[in-house]
Amino acid sequence: MRSFVRAAELGQLQHAADELGVTQQAVSKRIATLERKLDVRLFTRTARGVELTLDGQAFLPHARNIITGVDRAITAIRPGSRALRIDVLGLRSAQAVVLHDYWRSHPEIDLDVVTLRVNDPRVAVAAVEAGDIDASFRTVTDRATLPRDVQMIHAFDSPLVLLVGPRHPLASARTLTPPQLRRHRIWVPGIAPRSEWAEFYDQLATDFDLRIDAAGPNFGDEVLQETLADSADVATLIGARDRYIWPTNYDLRRIPIVNPTLAYPLSLIFPRTNPHPGLRAIINHFGSLTPLPETAWLPSWATKPRRSGGDIEHTRR
Amino acid sequence: MRSFVRAAELGQLQHAADELGVTQQAVSKRIATLERKLDVRLFTRTARGVELTLDGQAFLPHARNIITGVDRAITAIRPGSRALRIDVLGLRSAQAVVLHDYWRSHPEIDLDVVTLRVNDPRVAVAAVEAGDIDASFRTVTDRATLPRDVQMIHAFDSPLVLLVGPRHPLASARTLTPPQLRRHRIWVPGIAPRSEWAEFYDQLATDFDLRIDAAGPNFGDEVLQETLADSADVATLIGARDRYIWPTNYDLRRIPIVNPTLAYPLSLIFPRTNPHPGLRAIINHFGSLTPLPETAWLPSWATKPRRSGGDIEHTRR
């Protein structure tokens, strides 16, 4: 493929061969086999070199695309200086959506989003410490347990919306306030006991006197969606930015919660020394997200003066 | 690569091997060599299969990307049913820009833009007839010369703008009318004699009494840009949609021409029978482009009632 592209660019197999460090015959054979496998003629051979056929012209951008894809794949995992790798809770989470948005507006950065399969912040901290990942959207509520060489900053706040099926009594509301959720059963499956999410929902239930059922295993999004769609009295809370490919036949409703807005504060942990150079831009990007209203509710561990400015420790090293 | 992706998706080398029609050992060896070449571990081997490492997770989307790239490259040139291939005058022309815009909003279609290296409409007609290309943005001014099985439709009109250097007397104008161009030298290099472009500029010069110098070879965009940048009395005409990567230091100005707008009518030729199925959408897209003002000037061969509706012959077959 590289031989083809270079030959097309240079117009001569000989030059391409010189650049690639092989003989001209090797390049000739490579292109011949490529043409044979594709069953199409890519070049017209002239006395002064080669020239692309129409098929070759059509093929060239695809070949370039493949080559850059290969190069990106290699840089993504090259030991040492590799692509920026960030751990998110799930590929549909608000964290992943924000990263995806950032990547779409900056497609030139090599960003990889991975998911640690374990739901334990300590594992994420260890992975950051070991350098397996460059950053992780995990919250360590007890900062004392954070190792000296790992730092945690506030990333952004994820406002919550209520998700209900069409038969739910709140289904037709345009917005809701937390008191209106009282006495309605809110089911949030898959919350590990004593995790920060459990703590979050605990505080939320206490502060607004809600019925939040955070017990029970999570059988997957499909089950959750079907349960909500069929039920007239079960609702759940999700992040406003969470990306769910709801099949339209489920006909679920996302209802914003206001006065106050409920939000989950997302943190980012990364190495204190020599963080990945691309991380800086990501963190700056958080500042451009639409901020919460001043009246928003946050759990107790969220430091209230949230907008402390973008100047974080790793920026002055 | 495909082995890696399938193994990652299925979680077992054995299943991937079955799907790919090879032995389990072959898949194992493929992945082992991939890991060796990348110098990274992609899977953790467990007793019940394989599981992606963090590196493997980061690599997976890139691998998928490469595979789809390869598949697209193949479909682009597959003899028989291949990607939609359209010939444009140049990759910076308005035609190419419009196609590129269309492709960006419909990235799923397999579209290839090629350029016939000869500036002769008859070659384009022959290429369409032979099936080497599916369509071409060429104009055959004498419809009698068009073969029976090739049809030509009006695609869209490309309004012209004046391009001048900073020292040109018209450089600071915001808009210009054709009479204001009188007595200024307009240099349009690279126009083949008796081509439709020569005819176009001929009519333009006659109708508005302009000094259009369409002689002389075209030494490339760089030369043209430098000439314009240095000169205080040479200007040129380009399409408003033409894409030129002007280096900023040239400081050239694009000045719209109004009252009347000058426009070049672009045509599309394609087979009358069994045109490429993807062509329909492209032609429909032309209708969504911003139309010319009613007062616009067009050459004599442009049929004045231009908006004849999108219903073209090949749509009812």
Next chain:
DNA sequence: GCAAGCCACAACGATCGGTTGGGCACACAT
């Protein structure tokens, strides 16, 4: 404790991909 399932290692043959050497076609200069 044993069978089942899965992956890795080893040996072997076919194929592939590179090199060297030679030849043909064309462009250009004499």
Next chain:
DNA sequence: ATGTGTGCCCAACCGATCGTTGTGGCTTGC
């Protein structure tokens, strides 16, 4: 017209690679 240089293709050869079969180690579940 003829020689010369350039650029590509074909042929022969050889090492590396890729697939197969056969085997063994390991975990899991009955």
